[in-house]
Amino acid sequence: MELNGAQIVIQSLKDEGVEYIFGYPGGAVLHLYDAIFQQDDVKHILVRHEQGATHAADGYARSTGKPGVVLVTSGPGATNAVTGIATAYMDSIPMVVISGQVPSAVIGSDAFQEVDMVGITRPCVKHNFLVKDVTKIAETIKKAFYVATSGRPGPVVIDIPKDITAPDVKVSYSYPKKVEMRSYHPATTGNKGQIKKAIELLLTAQRPVIYSGGGVVLGEGSQELIELAHLLGFPVTQTLMGLGAFPSTDKQFIGMLGMHGTYEANMTMHESDLILAIGARFDDRVTGKLDLFCPYAKIIHVDIDPASISKTVKVGVPIVGEVKLVIRQLIDGLKEAKYKIDKKAAESWWQQVNQWRSIQCLEFDRNSRAIKPQFVIEQMYEVTRGEAFVTSDVGQHQMWAAQYYPFDKPRRWINSGGLGTMGFGLPAAIGVKLAHPDADVACVTGDASIQMCIQELSTALQYKTPIKIINLNNNYLGMVRQWQEFSYESRYSHSYMETIPDFVKLAEAYGHVGIRIDKPEDVRPALEKAFAMKDRTVFLDILTDRTENVYPMIETGKSHHDMKLRVAIGTTTDRELS
């Protein structure tokens, strides 16, 4: 088959099984857009800002496990995409971003809309390519998808100069079935010797805990994790990125750990004598002060990326491999092992854990006359029967969504953890809804975050992706305000916006339904109404208690057993800060 460069790009995407491209046109990609125009197999979603394209592709990827695909033009199109690429990079999300580049002949001459995209993105991609020859396009695209989706996933950028996609240069096309890269061999099963050591430790531990993370979601290891956890009977805690991989409603689950983790999860970690870390990277939001991190514990760490192991916390038993395969090895090893878990020790350990649990660190004032954000999330959980896909932005609302919506399945909780990108939630929800048209998709956001990619409301209308936006409106950059309250004697420097839009009118202006709620008793009915409107995007602007803080909290420089808890469950009667 003889095709030109632009046709080769689109045909390769089709042969790769790509359903959607999220993109925005411009000079350097006009040939590509012409090729898109002439086919219907790969559907193009026209966003309103390139950042939106990357987050939408990201939401699509997180909710399906398939790579998200983005197409942007050179220069400003490319730089607008960088935030979304970095967001995907930090959370190891598979994504392929095609950027147009100025023609080969003028690269390096400060040509119109030229930026060094390969250079700019180098620190925030898994890999990137500059295509210099039409005959290399198909192979490069194949490699890009392979690298993006295998091993520890991540974004890959393909920068294509305009002349490479020119209509008049045709070459023969065939899409490679496989690629071999001599310099890239992702790990598979774990080292047998290390597995043996791990099993010995697992069977002799007195106060063990499983700490699992995003790697279990990314590596589709949820079933294996559940099986292993049930076999061992250990308490399970998960990172923000891991939520859902182990069911939150399972009685072995003790909540999220880390800065805003539960009292029981953090205490269990602190007092444990053995940590089985699976697909988690000992992030600073999780460990707190490193010198004080889990002083009594031996650590087994399963991760596909050797660089994640012993990066911040020294690990005794490193196991490099795919979660799915390594957990299976552990299960098999445990079943064959001669001795069994010490039942007595397990019982007394659970007694301790349950005592920590009994503090009920997530309890909040249920009689408040102001709407408590936690209450909104709880109600949303009930209305959606725990089955929704929930995206979020970044801030207090993100933590409340994580704490009060117990996810039972992986890929349902979709948020930016590593980069913490405000503006992520709305476009991500559009990507999720495209992938799961029949599911409930909610975007939990805040009055500040939602304004960062608000333009995508227009995309949601055009492509009929009816999502529910739950705006926990505290009229503050709440997370910033909370830190200023705790660490800067309540000097609220620029964490308050004197003007915010009328979100109801704004939603209506974009062609959607807007509803404002300011009384607790109206929350449930409004949620029910919103989720019942199956074919409309609904913006719920919920005026919540402005003084509310996220608890528990481990402040900077503190360790797991040193948490700030909600001291007294006082009654807040109005929304004003005293």
Next chain:
Amino acid sequence: MRHVIAILIENEAGALSRVAGLFSARGYNIESLTVAPTEDASLSRMTLVTRGSEDVVEQIIKQLNKLIDVVKLIDLEETIHIERELMLVKIKTADKMRDELRSVVDIFRGKIIDVTPTSYVIEMTGTSDKLDAFIATVDKNSIIEVVRSGATGISRGEKGLHL
């Protein structure tokens, strides 16, 4: 600790900047870095000298290995190895100093490869320490120019770094 890391990397545009970028982004230090194509034109070989605690060097090696363009690498510190660096030095030479300088160059097994009435260019190879020692013996004020290649290295014996 000083570590000499030998790297086989795809000979592609941008491969060098991936390595250099990694070091600046993660705050690792590079003492020297040399790179040239190998007998296989598709591969370049780099020798990178860095300093850091064992933990830092372990991370450096893992991060280098993670670069898609890196095909293979070894930490030469873990093997018995040979290290060589090339140095060219231009020195001002008054007549009376010439004999003395020539004998020092001989002791260090260097060569004088360019002579003018007022200067010598000296070529010398050896470990970086040896080159340092030579510079230390020469009168500082007489040195016009020093150019060093940075260390390169190879392990002893039959085993080698190849595909």
